[in-house]
Amino acid sequence: xxxxxxxxxxxxxxxxxxxxxxxxxxxxxxxxxxxxxxxxxxxxxxxxxxxxxxxxxxxxxxxxxxxxxxxxxxxxxxxxxxxxxxxxxxxxxxxxxxxxxxxxxxxxxxxxxxxxxxxxxxxxxxxxxxxxxxxxxxxxxxxxxxxxxxxxxxxxxxxxxxxxxxxxxxxxxxxxxxxxxxxxxxxxxxxxxxxxxxxxxxxxxxxxxxxxxxxxxxxxxxxxxxxxxxxxxxxxxxxxxxxxxxxxxxxxxxxxxxxxxxxxxxxxxxxxxxxxxxxxxxxxxxxxxxxxxxxxxxxxxxxxxxxxxxxxxxxxxxxxxxxxxxxxxxxxxxxxxxxxxxxxxxxxxxxxxxxxxxxxxxxxxxxxxxxxxxxxxxxxxxxxxxxxxxxxxxxxxxxxxxxxxxxxxxxxxxxxxxxxxxxxxxxxxxxxxxxxxxxxxxxxxxxxxxxxxxxxxxxxxxxxxxxxxxxxxxxxxxxxxxxxxxxxxxxxxxxxxxxxxxxxxxx
Amino acid sequence: xxxxxxxxxxxxxxxxxxxxxxxxxxxxxxxxxxxxxxxxxxxxxxxxxxxxxxxxxxxxxxxxxxxxxxxxxxxxxxxxxxxxxxxxxxxxxxxxxxxxxxxxxxxxxxxxxxxxxxxxxxxxxxxxxxxxxxxxxxxxxxxxxxxxxxxxxxxxxx
Numbered sequence: 001x002x003x004x005x006x007x008x009x010x011x012x013x014x015x016x017x018x019x020x021x022x023x024x025x026x027x028x029x030x031x032x033x034x035x036x037x038x039x040x041x042x043x044x045x046x047x048x049x050x051x052x053x054x055x056x057x058x059x060x061x062x063x064x065x066x067x068x069x070x071x072x073x074x075x076x077x078x079x080x081x082x083x084x085x086x087x088x089x090x091x092x093x094x095x096x097x098x099x100x101x102x103x104x105x106x107x108x109x110x111x112x113x114x115x116x117x118x119x120x121x122x123x124x125x126x127x128x129x130x131x132x133x134x135x136x137x138x139x140x141x142x143x144x145x146x147x148x149x150x151x152x153x154x155x156x157x158x159x160x161x162x163x164x165x166x167x168x169x170x171x172x173x174x175x176x177x178x179x180x181x182x183x184x185x186x187x188x189x190x191x192x193x194x195x196x197x198x199x200x201x202x203x204x205x206x207x208x209x210x211x212x213x214x215x216x217x218x219x220x221x222x223x224x225x226x227x228x229x230x231x232x233x234x235x236x237x238x239x240x241x242x243x244x245x246x247x248x249x250x251x252x253x254x255x256x257x258x259x260x261x262x263x264x265x266x267x268x269x270x271x272x273x274x275x276x277x278x279x280x281x282x283x284x285x286x287x288x289x290x291x292x293x294x295x296x297x298x299x300x301x302x303x304x305x306x307x308x309x310x311x312x313x314x315x316x317x318x319x320x321x322x323x324x325x326x327x328x329x330x331x332x333x334x335x336x337x338x339x340x341x342x343x344x345x346x347x348x349x350x351x352x353x354x355x356x357x358x359x360x361x362x363x364x365x366x367x368x369x370x371x372x373x374x375x376x377x378x379x380x381x382x383x384x385x386x387x388x389x390x391x392x393x394x395x396x397x398x399x400x401x402x403x404x405x406x407x408x409x410x411x412x413x414x415x416x417x418x419x420x421x422x423x424x425x426x427x428x429x430x431x432x433x434x435x436x437x438x439x440x441x442x443x444x445x446x447x448x449x450x451x452x453x454x455x456x457x458x459x460x461x462x463x464x465x466x467x468x469x470x471x472x473x474x475x476x477x478x479x480x481x482x483x484x485x486x487x488x489x490x491x492x493x494x495x496x497x498x499x500x501x502x503x504x505x506x507x
Numbered sequence: 508x509x510x511x512x513x514x515x516x517x518x519x520x521x522x523x524x525x526x527x528x529x530x531x532x533x534x535x536x537x538x539x540x541x542x543x544x545x546x547x548x549x550x551x552x553x554x555x556x557x558x559x560x561x562x563x564x565x566x567x568x569x570x571x572x573x574x575x576x577x578x579x580x581x582x583x584x585x586x587x588x589x590x591x592x593x594x595x596x597x598x599x600x601x602x603x604x605x606x607x608x609x610x611x612x613x614x615x616x617x618x619x620x621x622x623x624x625x626x627x628x629x630x631x632x633x634x635x636x637x638x639x640x641x642x643x644x645x646x647x648x649x650x651x652x653x654x655x656x657x658x659x660x661x662x663x664x665x
Contacts, residue, residue, distance in 0.1 A: 186542065218592050428517070
């Protein structure tokens, strides 16, 4: 471990890789700070530029973007009450009131320090957990993998915004969209409608760029008339004192632990992590009444947790090839584009890439802290870039990026079609996260199921007789039943209240 | 709520139609020869699940729509400019079609597309148009230079 990490750190501190981490982190911060643009969009659009890069350089660039984008949204969340990325929504609750109360520097300083601490804590967990977990995962058979992916799908559907049913529809749709083309297990073309261009299936990049970038651009154009209120703010007093660190340390560590744990769960991203940490901090606070009115603890909890999900989410990606969040699903795509197969053997087959990912997460976190502390005023101005100019330019980048994949215009049309589909899904309340996770994981899921069935001559008995598949299956069933159980409890308590009121009225 | 329900109804009906097409397309796929499952059952099962779940979504959306609920936030609807998205979409489709037809080179076509799209979004205000032209030229020829020379990426067009 020490050798791998030291080697990777030494490599990252050579000029080119460090430049990539720096560019990635700064680009992530800037994009994260612009409302309407997200880290997923940036990373999807940057993927084509990495085709000709060394895999290690490509990955460290993308990790830098990942770290930067989660943190960058803090600026707009605090100064404008517009979260730059969905993961910063909770920061608006206290960051903006504090900024309005004349302490924007303090709010930003707390948020940046908490982000740094969250990133650091989750990085330590990543460092110590990824390898043992990957060694453990090498013992997984096809049925273990199949049920694990099933659990991941149900998990992301159950926690995604809106109804669980819509989350499941989105997840299954993502799976279905990944199926056209020549079936790799049998060599049989399917769902091609005798159209030769579909023999290779729908590629990841056009679908990703369409779903994340184009759909977001369409949505932004629809709301382009919404005026952004310009807030004049003094950004000073950002540096935290020793007393501040001491006062907030427990909150930071607890929120970071929550964020890391949430990140490790497959498919769940930073938004859920920050909401859970914020709720926990409020429940355990001595001053819960201050939450929502500019509480320092609230900002710290939210920002520590959302950054902690990064390291947490990288753990299942590195150890098992299962994305911990939507951005991780795109990172899996990046690895595959560079002919690297994610999974438990990654430490053996591409240890340089794995250690570079781990080292880049640390370096990007430090770079993020320095850049944010030093340039928050400049970044705060960038968020006022007029969207009327920015959005068409992004569309051009989408076209270039998609075309560059295989030099075919078919991919560009696919991207546009998925852009429209993504926009319609979002308007209808269907979350896009499960769609992407389903799209990325379905081929693996089907392959594992079919190879498992080949091993057992068509019997699914091992799912019920082996401990791990059974546990994963039971968790999936439990997650599926949980919303129904919750609804039943709510209905029951409402009924009881009504009965009690009726009894009171009659007596 | 009503707007979301309307979209959800439309989208779920679209999904059902798509899944029916999938079921139709997979009906002739032969069963597996060397493995028990074959190529058809997984897409078929997935399509059936989507149909069942989409029906549930459609039914719930229909209930919301016929339940007499009203849109709670008219100010958001007022700010929405769907026509802008439609016009930008049409311009983008034309841009991609012309790129694919190899009629014009990437740089001039991109510049033209950006001037038209940005120009429309800023309602062709003269002051904004100058800036739009500048952005268009930088993006057209600048991107062509950066992508073909620095990143060695092919661009569509002539």
